[in-house]
Amino acid sequence: MDATLLMERLGTQIAQMRKNRGLTLVELAAQSGMTRQKLAEVEKGSPTVSMSFYAKALAALDSEIKVVPARRPSFEELREVFR
Template sequence: MDYALLISRLGNQIREKRMNRGLTQAQLAELAGLTRYKIIAVEKGTLSVGMIAYARMLAALDCELAVIPAAMPTLEELGGLFE
């Protein structure tokens, strides 16, 4: 499994949680003690974001990270790898 795909999936899941809670990126940034730019980087799947930023965002969303077997990439995800 490509690590960039895993980071992308995590960013998408965090974005979904944020939106389901009715939070803007700025509001989540304030709750997590991060900048809005860091929230954007995580949601975009930027590879250079440190684990502490993920931990702070997950804590602000009252979520935790669980390790599960990776699912096969979807056709949409595969297409995104070639952009």
């Protein structure tokens, strides 16, 4: 799996967790000790941002990463997509 795609997925999940908790970019940035601009880059999944910033955002959200093996969709799942 492409590393850029993984970063984008992680950023999207961080953004969704922030929104689910009713936090603004400014609020989560302050809680995580980074600027609003840096947090926006994290949420976009920027590959140029150090993983330490992703970790700071996750820590401020009291969350962690769970690593699971990537899987390919089954034939039946693909059939539903292409109907």
